[in-house]
Amino acid sequence: MKKKHSSILRFEGVQTLLASLLCILGGLLIGFIVLLIIEPSGAWEAITSVLESYFRYPSAKLQLKYLGQTLTRTAPLLMCSLSVLFAYKVGMFNIGAAGQYVAGACAALYVGIAFHMPWWVCMLAAILAGALLGAVSGMLKTFCNVNVVISGIMLNWIALYVTNMVLSTEGVKNPMSPYTMQLRGVNPGGLIPQMGLNTLFGNEKSVTIAIPLAIIMAIVVWVILNKTKFGYELKATGYNYHAAKYSGMKENQNIIMTMMIAGALAGMGAALLYLTGIEEWETTISSVPAMGFNGIAVAFLGGLSPIGSILAAYFIQHITMGGGNVDLSVYCAQISSLISSLIIFLCAFVAFFKLAIKNHLRKRDEAAAAAALPKKGGDNA
Amino acid sequence: MILLLQYTLLFASVLLLVALGGCFSERSGVINIGLEGIMVIGALGGALVMKFLPAEMGAPMMITATILASALAGMLYSLLLAVAAINFKADQTITGTAMNMLATAGATVAVKAMNTAASGGSDVSSDIIYTRARDMFIVRFGNFEFNWFMVVALVALLISWVLLYKVKFGLRLRACGEHPQAADSVGINVYKMRYAGVLISGILGGIGGIVYITAGVSSWKFENGVAGFGFLALAVMIFGQWKPFKIALAALLFGFFRALGNVYTGFDFLKNLNLPSGVYNMLPYIISLIVLALTSKSSLAPKAEGIPYDKGSR
């Protein structure tokens, strides 16, 4: 093989990036068309306000403050996407991340509000709750052959109703509203420490070490997947279950372990949001929070790489925040979720797109090879 | 008691329709996780017709128009899956998941835009109200509200059975889900059959959507989607082993548990248990998990489902 025709397209990373950018562009374009259909005159204004997000605010201080809020909400999204991509490496589609996230929220808030525990205990509880739910999915898969997608979805709803019940108990729910008590009021020690980070973001209260924690977790996931024996085994199991078994890996144990870790990541994500005090749980909520599902979008948009996920999570959160900027008397904020779901839909085509690039490159190689070499019958197998 | 029967039959009708839809798609070889989304879009199509058609046109016309609109909306929406999964060989799970999110977001944006425009900005809800039209679907026998959708579900069941087992279309469709190379080798166009399977699932899923949102209420908030009913239908389909009549029995069972959540306050002994309503809401999901855990060991799923068909690889 000669590698004369080295082209920037040959790098896997470049292909992924290109594909992701195309998905984003496609999503925005269709979103824009939808806006045009609703009301053409303000459409451009609306789409730019979604994209500009917090840059719309007049002062640098406000911009920083809202950047801080965006980052605070990026952290849990990143965690959910890590959960999805980690499971995906072992061949499991963790749609249950949404429920694991809900379970994490339940555990973190309950331990924080009812028992006045310090933040790290709450976070641990969230991690455990998420891991538990993940493990249930994993065990249903390995012992009963239940499709992880189906069990994940059922568990999402079960987690939602259980959480609503648990967090509606006396002393946890605010008697005046459908929301849980404010952590800041009942147990300030349950809040993740800021360690001065908030001063960088216009004193936005919600900015805590949750943000660097999430990034550290992304790096940890990357290291586990790419540098360790455990990662080697997990990926082998995902690519070829039978070969993993053949080589003596404990394939079923690995699947359960993976789902537990995936669950733990999503559960921790919930802790990273609710333990910042940025919002409370609404106990009458009747649909599973979108965070986990958006995690799927982020994982695929980030090319299933933990590092790519950091960027993708920020982007999705950025436009989600931006959705609130549109003129609500004409458009609605859900235009952002429309755009993100369009992006995931387009992500489904990424594999096809990459294949097209590869085929194109191969054809070029072959044409070049055919031109360079005299014809000869090769040994094909 | 009559109320329980009525809701059981209604929810069973929804589950039956949607699960049959899933059955057609999977029998042709395409996993349809996007049924939830198809239901939302079908419901939207039907609800719009019910809201905007004049009530004077009479019940038969209204019923026909509503069902046609839902079926059409669901079918068009299922094209997204068909194109992605069949032509582009996209991952069917991702595609389906995206469709579910897209449907709720899209329906919300659409309804909100409509309400906002109609009210000049004062009504920004995602609700559609269809009280008058809904009444046309209902015939009262004493306390029992008979709903024409129950007949629709029954007819769909019979047609599905005939289509799958009694005509050549079914033989070919099933072959595509089991062994597409074999089907191709005798001149059956696998892509076409899979399109047919997915589009039929769109039609049935769409009708299921309108039945669901009109089952107990006269208005629907589209932000809420269809609360996981599409997924319950998938569980019904698996439990029913991809066979129409078994699916019907499974739908009745699941419909019963779902109906309990609506009417348990009518039973003194249940009311006296003093369980929070969440328990009843969870019931269908818990039951389906247990049922799946007990029945999934030996899968009867079509062998080639989920695997994109590539003419080249034989």
Add this chain to the structure above:
Amino acid sequence: MEQYAVEMLHITKRFPGIIANDDITLQLKKGEIHALLGENGAGKSTLMSVLFGLYTPEEGEIRMDGQAVKIRNPNDANARGIGMVHQHFKLVECFTVLDNIIMGVEPTNKLGFLQKKHAREKVLAMSEKYGLHVNPDALISDITVGMQQRTEILKMLYRENDILIFDEPTAVLTPQEIDELMQIMKNLAAEGKSILFISHKLNEIMAVADRCSVLRKGKYIGTVEIKNTTKAELSRMMVGRDVKFAVDKEEAKPADVVMDVQHMTVASKQHDNDAVRDVSFQVRRGEIVCIAGIDGNGQSELVFGVTGLEPLKSGKITMCGQDITKAPIRKRSTSGMSHIPEDRHKHGLVLDYTLEDNMVLQRYFEPQFTNGIGFLKRGAIHAYAEKLIDQYDVRSGQGAVTVARSMSGGNQQKAIIAREIDKDPELLVAVQPTRGLDVGAIEYIHQQIVAQRDAGKAVLLVSLELDEVMNVSDRILVMYEGEIVGEFDPKKVTVEELGLYMAGAKREGVAQ
């Protein structure tokens, strides 16, 4: 002028980098059985794909009954009466025989409802006429491979095809079923059907064909009348040199017992009967014990039981004195068992991993490749892979970092063999190690296996190829329906004798 049913004249089909068919001419007479002989990769399947319209040739033309025709797709081919029994049957397992036969040409009434009664009668009449006995109402999953093949033949006959192509039809059959198939083919030819018989088994070609065309490396070598030729000549035409049928090896010097299997029973995944029933045997240092038998008589399950992929129902396995009956796969591997699996894509390789990652699939956890806290030593893995690639001549596009999927079958197999042999095992379990490989690769692999024996290892070889069984092994155990029905010395037994045992016609009480 001779009457030809099909003529493929001067067909040339190029793929980037290779010419798969180089000016090939094949003429099939009406009512003859015409063999197409060639090794793997000789261009047989490309030529058939051209005939079925899957590929368009750059040069050449196809004529039927003397008229030039264009065949654009398999439907065109079917419409012109060309039918094929594929090597891997195209049958829907959960359908009945009848449904499979009528699929694609279903008889319906005016309303579109299936009318199977008449079709059923027609099928029954045909099976009577040609001796193709099979129950039209049985499910494909319930009938034998031989019956499945008859279903495929009935499929062609039901469509009234006149040109029948059999692609390696005997690979999966018992000797008795092969005889029956030969008779069926003769009956069909006598009824005026023209048959193209693709094979690389000389005995069968000699037994049934009228003429034989030979391809080698994409080129047309020639066509001969069977009655004027010999096996030796055909095989020379096929490989381009005299084939060395024997493997050079010295007398075996069996030493102490490495593996001792006692009364092993393994359940079947397919049916309720046990796949392996009460099997006992031993393998010693310095000998190659071969399990022979027709595909599907429990050999795979026997290997699963020995290697730990499936649990035993009963029985005991001892390796080097240790009881490993319940030992997990990893334990067996680290205590000296190597396993070249039957299916290299399913078990042997993680196709999406690089070659180097596949090279350490059995040893990645060893301290030389993983440090104390669980991090992989990438450098060491790479160096080790480079060493094996060099030593075993594994060829790939980008060396150690090539993705395994993109490698050729022969090199994938070489990689597995390198990995398993380099583990320096006490016992080497090799299951059909040469399946689907060309002559050169087969010779190489046989040499490696014999070398292992000579180095004092115990070798358990499972093979479906009688040539391999006879030439490589030191002791032969024949399996039939899950039991060992005979033990033989390859120097003292004939192939015919083995065949009788493999087909269940004879059996003996096996001495330990």
